[in-house]
Amino acid sequence: MSVVIIGAGQAAAQLVTSLRQGGFGGAIHMIGDEAYAPYQRPPLSKKFLSERPAPETLYFRPEALWREQGVVLDFGIPAAAIDRAARSVTLADGRAVPYETLVLATGTRARDLAVPGAQLPGVFSLRKIDDVRRLRAPLDDARRVVIVGGGYIGLEVAAVVRAEGREVTVLEAEERVMKRVTSPVISTFMQDFHRRRGVDVRLGARLAAVEGQVRVAQVRLADGAVLSADVVLMAVGARPNDDLAAAAGLATQDGVVVDEHGRTADPAISAAGDCTRFPSRRYGRALRLECVQNAIDQAKAVAAAILGKPQRYDPVPWFWSDQYELKLQMAGLSDGYGDALTVGDVTQARFSVEYRKDGRLIAVDAVNDGRAYMGGRRRIAQETDMVVQSSP
Ligand SMILES: Cc1cc2nc3c(=O)[nH]c(=O)nc-3n(C[C@H](O)[C@H](O)[C@H](O)COP(=O)(O)OP(=O)(O)OC[C@H]3O[C@@H](n4cnc5c(N)ncnc54)[C@H](O)[C@@H]3O)c2cc1C
Known part of the structure; x- marks a missing residue:
C-alpha cells in the first residue's frame, strides 16, 4: 500500500510517525510547498520571532531522519491537482504521483483584507518561516508597528515587538480582543495587560486603507483616524487550504468535510489538521480547529484508520498562547x-x-x-x- 500526503506540516509529521509506529511498511510520499522539513509553527509568533534561531531548530526531526524512515520527500513544490479517477496527484512541475491512499494535510493560509494599499511593501502576514524572514529586517528598522487583528497571533507579535521597545498599535474590529476564542473576562484581562505594557489597543477599529507612496507610511481607519506606520502586520485569521479538494469534487465547507475518522466521501482520501471540518458529538456540531492538538490527534486517528484499527476522533481541544x-x-x-x-x-x-x-x-x-x-x-x-x- 502507498500513502501520499499533501502538506508537510504538523499533521503530516504526526501521520508519518503514527503510521511507522503502527507498523506500516508501505511507501510514504510527503509533498510540501515550503522548502523546509515539517516544523513547529507556534514559535513563529513567539520565540522564533524574538530570538531568531536557525529554521532547522523548529524541525520536528532532521530531514535525513524522514528519509531513513523510507519517506519520499518533495519539499518546495506544491501539489497542483488531484485526479481521483486515476488516483494520482499532479505536482506544479507536471510530475504525477500515484497513490492508493491520499491524505490532505494542507493547513490554512493567512486571510487577506481587501482594503486599498494592502499590497504595499511593508505590509506582512505571518504563517510560515519565510514570512518571519521577510518581516524581521523591516521590523528591526521600524519604530511604529500597526497590527491589524487582536487574535492570538496579532497579540503574540504585539508582545514581542513591544518588548523590543517599538510603538505598537493593535486594531481590533470587534469590541474586544480574541472574541472568537474566549469570553469577555479573558479578553478584558488580555487587552488591559497589553495596554499596561504600552500597546495602543483600539477596539471597534476598522482598517479602511493602507497608504504610502512607495511603501506603507500610514493606515487610515473607517472612522477617519490616521496612524503612522513603518510596518503593518495583517493578522486577521486564516482560511483553510481546501481548494484542491474542492477542485477534485470533494465536499468542502470552510474546510475539507471529513467523518470522525478523517475520511472524505472518497474511500481513498482522508484529511487531517487545520484544513478539515469534522463532526463532534461532544460539541454537537461540525468543527474546524486551528491548533496543534487537532493536527496531532486527528492525524493519529487517520493513521489508525489506515492501519485498519479505526478510533473515533472527538477531542477536548486544547490550545495555548504566550504573551509577555x-x-x-x-x-x-x-x-x-x-x-x-x-x-x-x-x-x-x-x-x-x-x-x-x-x-x-x-x-x-x-x-x-x-x-x-x-x-x-x-x-x-x-x-x-x-x-x-x-x-x-
Ligand atoms: C504564527 C502561528 C502561531 C501559532 N501558535 C499556536 C499555538 O500557540 N498553539 C497551538 O495549538 N497552535 C498554534 N498555531 C496553529 C498550529 O500551528 C496549527 O494548528 C498547526 O500547524 C496545523 O497543522 P497542519 O498540519 O494542519 O497545518 P500546517 O502546519 O499549516 O501545515 C500545512 C502545510 O501544507 C502546505 N500546503 C498547503 N497546500 C499545499 C499544496 N497544495 N501542496 C503542498 N503543500 C501544501 C502548507 O504550506 C503547510 O506547509 C499557530 C499557527 C501560527 C501560524
Missing part, C-alpha cells in the same frame, strides 16, 4: 456557555475561568495556572463524555 510572561492555556470550547466562574486572582495574573453549559463543564481558560488547566481538561473530558456516549 503570560501563559494562556485553553481547554474545551467555551462558545455558547451558560455560566462563567472566575477562580483565583485576576490582579496577580494567576487565575482561571470555568465555563458551564447545562451544568456541565465545557471549557476552562487558565492564565499562568497550569494546574487549573490540567485539572480542567480532565474534568471537561469526564463531563462531556456523557454527551458523546449518549449520542447515536
Whole structure:
C-alpha cells in the first residue's frame, strides 16, 4: 500500500510517525510547498520571532531522519491537482504521483483584507518561516508597528515587538480582543495587560486603507483616524487550504468535510489538521480547529484508520498562547456557555475561568495556572463524555 500526503506540516509529521509506529511498511510520499522539513509553527509568533534561531531548530526531526524512515520527500513544490479517477496527484512541475491512499494535510493560509494599499511593501502576514524572514529586517528598522487583528497571533507579535521597545498599535474590529476564542473576562484581562505594557489597543477599529507612496507610511481607519506606520502586520485569521479538494469534487465547507475518522466521501482520501471540518458529538456540531492538538490527534486517528484499527476522533481541544510572561492555556470550547466562574486572582495574573453549559463543564481558560488547566481538561473530558456516549 502507498500513502501520499499533501502538506508537510504538523499533521503530516504526526501521520508519518503514527503510521511507522503502527507498523506500516508501505511507501510514504510527503509533498510540501515550503522548502523546509515539517516544523513547529507556534514559535513563529513567539520565540522564533524574538530570538531568531536557525529554521532547522523548529524541525520536528532532521530531514535525513524522514528519509531513513523510507519517506519520499518533495519539499518546495506544491501539489497542483488531484485526479481521483486515476488516483494520482499532479505536482506544479507536471510530475504525477500515484497513490492508493491520499491524505490532505494542507493547513490554512493567512486571510487577506481587501482594503486599498494592502499590497504595499511593508505590509506582512505571518504563517510560515519565510514570512518571519521577510518581516524581521523591516521590523528591526521600524519604530511604529500597526497590527491589524487582536487574535492570538496579532497579540503574540504585539508582545514581542513591544518588548523590543517599538510603538505598537493593535486594531481590533470587534469590541474586544480574541472574541472568537474566549469570553469577555479573558479578553478584558488580555487587552488591559497589553495596554499596561504600552500597546495602543483600539477596539471597534476598522482598517479602511493602507497608504504610502512607495511603501506603507500610514493606515487610515473607517472612522477617519490616521496612524503612522513603518510596518503593518495583517493578522486577521486564516482560511483553510481546501481548494484542491474542492477542485477534485470533494465536499468542502470552510474546510475539507471529513467523518470522525478523517475520511472524505472518497474511500481513498482522508484529511487531517487545520484544513478539515469534522463532526463532534461532544460539541454537537461540525468543527474546524486551528491548533496543534487537532493536527496531532486527528492525524493519529487517520493513521489508525489506515492501519485498519479505526478510533473515533472527538477531542477536548486544547490550545495555548504566550504573551509577555503570560501563559494562556485553553481547554474545551467555551462558545455558547451558560455560566462563567472566575477562580483565583485576576490582579496577580494567576487565575482561571470555568465555563458551564447545562451544568456541565465545557471549557476552562487558565492564565499562568497550569494546574487549573490540567485539572480542567480532565474534568471537561469526564463531563462531556456523557454527551458523546449518549449520542447515536
Ligand atoms: C504564527 C502561528 C502561531 C501559532 N501558535 C499556536 C499555538 O500557540 N498553539 C497551538 O495549538 N497552535 C498554534 N498555531 C496553529 C498550529 O500551528 C496549527 O494548528 C498547526 O500547524 C496545523 O497543522 P497542519 O498540519 O494542519 O497545518 P500546517 O502546519 O499549516 O501545515 C500545512 C502545510 O501544507 C502546505 N500546503 C498547503 N497546500 C499545499 C499544496 N497544495 N501542496 C503542498 N503543500 C501544501 C502548507 O504550506 C503547510 O506547509 C499557530 C499557527 C501560527 C501560524
